[in-house]
Amino acid sequence: MEIRVPEVGESVVEALVAKWHRRDGEPVRREEPVCELETDKVTLEINAEADGILSITVPAGETVKIGTVIGSI
Numbered sequence: 001m002e003i004r005v006p007e008v009g010e011s012v013v014e015a016l017v018a019k020w021h022r023r024d025g026e027p028v029r030r031e032e033p034v035c036e037l038e039t040d041k042v043t044l045e046i047n048a049e050a051d052g053i054l055s056i057t058v059p060a061g062e063t064v065k066i067g068t069v070i071g072s073i
Contacts, residue, residue: 001050003034003071005064008042015039016063017070024056028073035060035070048073 005015019036028034028048035046048054052073058064 001052001073002069003046003073005037005066005068005070006044006046007066008039008044012039012041012066014063014065017058017060018043019060020054020056020071022054024054026054028052028054034073 015037017035018038021033021035022028029051030048032048033045034048034054037044037046050073054071054073056071058070064070
């Protein structure tokens with residue numbers, strides 16, 4: 001299951017991957033917060049959509065476009 005940067009508003013085109021709450025390869029549970037994203041308008045947490053093992057493809061500190069896959073479970 002892919003973890004994508006969600007749309008948060010019409011004028012927002014990118015987000016900073018501010019923090020991962022788990023490390024690459026660690027288990028996560030459904031609804032558990034896995035990362036924190038920051039835009040110029042909002043800071044939001046992304047929750048796991050399923051139980052599984054986290055695979056991070058974009059490290060914290062990188063800015064990515066809305067819709068980018070930043071990891072998977």
